Structures are given as structure tokens and as C-alpha cells.
Amino acid sequence: MGLTRICKQIFFSVLILTLGSGILTAQKKANFVIVIDAGHGGKDIGARGVVENEKDITLDVALRFGQLIEKNFKDVQVIYTRKTDVFLELWExxxxxxKNHANLFVSIHCNSAANKSAYGSETFVMGLRRMEENMEVSKRENSVILLEDDQERYQKFDPNDEEAVIAFEIMHSAYLDQSIKYASLVENEFSRGGRSSRGVKQNIFHVLRENASPSVLVELGFISNPDEGTYLSTEKGKQERAESLFQAFKKYKQEYDEKDGRIVMEEKPKEVEKPVAGLTYKIQILVSKNKYAPSAKQLNGLTDVEVVQAGDLYKYYYGNTNLASERDQLLNYAIKKGFKDAFVVEFVNNEKLIGNQNYRIQFLASDKKYRDRDGKFGGLKDVLRIKKGKTNFYYYGTTKTYEDAQKELNYVKSRGFRNAIVVVFDGKKPLE
Ligand SMILES: [Zn+2]
Incomplete structure (x- = not known):
């Protein structure tokens, strides 16, 4: 079928994209974006406190912290993930x-423990080396996922899986140093006021995992502790915590300015590896006559697997990169996840399909025959219907390159068709 020749890849790897945008943002002077994230909210109250619950304390401190920056830094844009008591999913x-190309992401939380005597602040960064005692915190902060509608988005990520951690570490290593820097400044400030600090720790939090910026998760203290819980519920406690976050920010920002925004570049000598020109690597993990959903157990928990149907076979691709080192890491990871026969496929960027061949997006299969522009199509226009046996298959778009097909796929998915896939056509018929 020669599909591997036909196929190619679209986007640079997530790594390249995120690093790239980080560098660009960093180079712009007098333009620093901080995103302040008040943990929990709405139906998710977070931890229960002796006086006040987590979601209310975090919002209050987040707003105070942001106001201090707004008042003192004209060159910093403050963006809040929430300014009111609303529920927000972690990925959002x-x-x-x-979206805002944040230079720093600060997620604010409160701790709680069954042992009421536990107290002290702690600040977490995304990290590889996890300490066992942190797992409880991770479980609790991630437990909001159970309240979210889109379980699929997270279920592939297992914080107990060391290898999954390593894969995500690739994405975050570039920002780890800066994350630790701000985290240390925060804990220094917290302990300055005579209160207890448990220090900087590394852990896995979903809210941090997807961030393409230096990111920290601050636990202001234990609201399950009678003393600390009361303190954090007072005006004084909240203001002091906000001022500590602000003082730490001031120092962080000063250092950022001194380096003229070149922090990201200077601290990443690792990025000398040159991308391979004109090629994208993917790992082919599986070929099957069956179509599996993104969350299917047959994919062994691998994330963002791409599916291409050609003839009666479905090909499953994992990862995409134009770095040789990352290619090898992806392959090793796929093998470790149980795909013993996984191999690297080279996609020629923007290669066009030959002859009349084209890509279309299959987004619906039903025994029902829907009319053009049926409400079922979620607004997709010019839908092609092909009947096979008793089933009607519905297709959207037509493109010559795999890159464009992925764009169409993302569009279709955004209309609610999560399980849509790319199919190779010959003219107006699926490739035999
Ligand atoms: Zn929390």
C-alpha cells in the first residue's frame, strides 16, 4: 500500500513548538505575562478547612497577589484563570x-492532611524524581479530574508510571530550572515571616503538566491544621501570603530583566541538537483491521496516537518529532509500553499524495442516512456519505498533504467528533 511513503507529518513536535514560543516571548522586553491560577472553584471546593475551604482561600490570595503585581509592574500582564467562584477543568x-504565552504560571492551593498536626507551606515544580510522601498531595490535587466531564483527556496519564513521567519530563526539562528558581524564592519568603516552610518539592500535577512555561504549584499551608487553617482564613494571613508571592515574583522578575529576557536561551545548552530538515519521525506502533478509540486499552495508555485508515487497515502512529534523540526516546517508550514491533517511520513534510489520492476525515458511522447539513454533523459542510454494507460512513474535507489532513482532523474533533480519523481516498472512494 505504500502508506508510510504517502504519510508525512504536520507540526513540529510539541517540544519544538513550546520551546520556540518560550524563546520568542522571552526576547520581547517589557512584556512579561504571569498567569495566576486560583486552585479549584465552583463545584470543586478543594480541601476542607477548619474555618474556610480551599477554593475560597486560593481565590482571595490569587486576586491579592495579582493586584500587587498590577500596581507595581506596568510591564507585566496579569492573567487570572478565574476571578470568581467558578469550576474550571485542569486542562483549561x-x-x-x-494561549497567552505565559512567562510564569503560578497555581495556588492549600494543603490538608488527616493528621491535623501537619503544617507548613510547600511549593511544587514538575519533576522526575518524586518522593513518596508527595504522592498523597498529587492524588488530592489531581482528584478534581474525577469531577470533570472529559475523563479521556487524563486517563492515559498514570502518575505512578515512571516512564510516563519521563516522557513528560522531556517537555518540561527546559523550564525546570526557572520553575525551581521561583519556587525557592516563594518558600524563602514564606519562611521569612516566621512561619514554617516544608521547602521546594517535585511532583506530578496535571495542572502543571500541560504548561509550556515555568510553572509552580504553591501550597499556602495546611488548612486542616487548627492554627494554620485559622491563619489562612484571616485577612492578615491572606495578605501576608500574597505579599510573599509578590516579593518572590519581584526578585524573579528582576533577574529576568537583568538577563534581558535571555534566560530561556542561556539555560538550555541542551537544545543544540539540530532538527532534521524536511522530515518528521513518528513511531508506528500497530497495524490492525480494527479501529480503536483514543482511550482503548489496545493503545496501552499511549497518548495522542494518530490513526490513518488505508484500505481495510488502520495504522497507529505515536509521537512526532524532527529530533533524532527524541525519536529514539519515543521508540524506546513505545516498546516499553508493550509495542515490541514498533518502528520509526519517516514522514516527508508536506508531501502530496499521488494521482487522485487524497485524505478525508471520517467522523461518523451510522446505520442512519443523514441529509446534507444535518444537525448531526455539528456544522460540518460538504459531507460525503459512503455506504458500506448496512453502515453509512460520513467524511469531511479533502486534502493532499497529511499536515492539512491533521488540521482538518483537529477541526472536526473541535466540533465534537473525538474519535474521527484520517482516511486515504482514491478520488471519491476510500482506497481499496
Ligand atoms: Zn488544591
Missing amino acids: RARIAN
Whole structure:
């Protein structure tokens, strides 16, 4: 079928994109974006406190912290993930940071423990080396996922899976140093006031995982502790915490300015590896006559697997990169996840399909025959219907390159068709 020749890849890897945007943003002087994330909210109250609950304390401190920056830094844009008591999914918080090209992401939380005597602040950064005692915190802060509608988005991520952690570490290593820097400044400030600090820790939090910026998760203290819980519920406690966050920010920002915004570039000598020109690597993990949903167990928990149907076979691709080192890491990871026969496929960027061949997006299969522009199509126009046996298959768009097909796919998915896939056509018929 020669599909691997036909196929190619669209986007640079997530890594390249995120690093790239980080550098660009950093180079712009007098333009620093901080995203302040008040943890929890709405139906998700977070931890229960002795006086006040987590979602209310975090919002109050977040607003105070932001106001201090707004008042003192004209060159800093402050963006809040929420300014009121509303529920926000974790990925949405990360999306806000990424969309605004945040230079720093600060997620504010409160701790709680069954042992009422536990107290002290702690600040987390995304990290590889996890300490066992942190797992409880991670479980609690991530437990909001159970309240969210889109379980699928997260279920592939297992914080207990060391390898999954390593894969995500690739994305975050460039920002780890800066994240630790701000985290340390915060804990220094917290302990300055005579209150207890448990220090900087590394952990896995979903809210941090998707962020393409230096990111920290601050636990202001234990609201399950009678003393600390009371303190954090007072005007004084909240103001002091906000001022500590602000003082730490001031120092962080000063250093950022001194380096003239070149922090990201200077601290990443690792990025000397040159991307391979004109090629994108993907890992082919599976070929099957069956179509699996993104969350299917047959994909062994791998995320963002791409599916291309050609003839009666479905090909499953994992990852995409134009870095040789990352290619090898992706392959090793796929093998470790149980795809013993996984191999690297080279996609020629923007290669066009030959002859009349084209890509279309299959987004619906039904025994029902829908009319053009049926409400079922979620606004998709010029839908092609092909009947096979008793089933009607519905297709959207037609493109010559795999890159464009992925754009169409993303569009179709955004209309609610999560399980849509790319199919190779010959003219107006699926490739035999
Ligand atoms: Zn929390």
C-alpha cells in the first residue's frame, strides 16, 4: 500500500513548538505575562478547612497577589484563570497559560492532611524524581479530574508510571530550572515571616503538566491544621501570603530583566541538537483491521496516537518529532509500553499524495442516512456519505498533504467528533 511513503507529518513536535514560543516571548522586553491560577472553584471546593475551604482561600490570595503585581509592574500582564467562584477543568487552566504565552504560571492551593498536626507551606515544580510522601498531595490535587466531564483527556496519564513521567519530563526539562528558581524564592519568603516552610518539592500535577512555561504549584499551608487553617482564613494571613508571592515574583522578575529576557536561551545548552530538515519521525506502533478509540486499552495508555485508515487497515502512529534523540526516546517508550514491533517511520513534510489520492476525515458511522447539513454533523459542510454494507460512513474535507489532513482532523474533533480519523481516498472512494 505504500502508506508510510504517502504519510508525512504536520507540526513540529510539541517540544519544538513550546520551546520556540518560550524563546520568542522571552526576547520581547517589557512584556512579561504571569498567569495566576486560583486552585479549584465552583463545584470543586478543594480541601476542607477548619474555618474556610480551599477554593475560597486560593481565590482571595490569587486576586491579592495579582493586584500587587498590577500596581507595581506596568510591564507585566496579569492573567487570572478565574476571578470568581467558578469550576474550571485542569486542562483549561493550562490552556490559558499557553494561549497567552505565559512567562510564569503560578497555581495556588492549600494543603490538608488527616493528621491535623501537619503544617507548613510547600511549593511544587514538575519533576522526575518524586518522593513518596508527595504522592498523597498529587492524588488530592489531581482528584478534581474525577469531577470533570472529559475523563479521556487524563486517563492515559498514570502518575505512578515512571516512564510516563519521563516522557513528560522531556517537555518540561527546559523550564525546570526557572520553575525551581521561583519556587525557592516563594518558600524563602514564606519562611521569612516566621512561619514554617516544608521547602521546594517535585511532583506530578496535571495542572502543571500541560504548561509550556515555568510553572509552580504553591501550597499556602495546611488548612486542616487548627492554627494554620485559622491563619489562612484571616485577612492578615491572606495578605501576608500574597505579599510573599509578590516579593518572590519581584526578585524573579528582576533577574529576568537583568538577563534581558535571555534566560530561556542561556539555560538550555541542551537544545543544540539540530532538527532534521524536511522530515518528521513518528513511531508506528500497530497495524490492525480494527479501529480503536483514543482511550482503548489496545493503545496501552499511549497518548495522542494518530490513526490513518488505508484500505481495510488502520495504522497507529505515536509521537512526532524532527529530533533524532527524541525519536529514539519515543521508540524506546513505545516498546516499553508493550509495542515490541514498533518502528520509526519517516514522514516527508508536506508531501502530496499521488494521482487522485487524497485524505478525508471520517467522523461518523451510522446505520442512519443523514441529509446534507444535518444537525448531526455539528456544522460540518460538504459531507460525503459512503455506504458500506448496512453502515453509512460520513467524511469531511479533502486534502493532499497529511499536515492539512491533521488540521482538518483537529477541526472536526473541535466540533465534537473525538474519535474521527484520517482516511486515504482514491478520488471519491476510500482506497481499496
Ligand atoms: Zn488544591
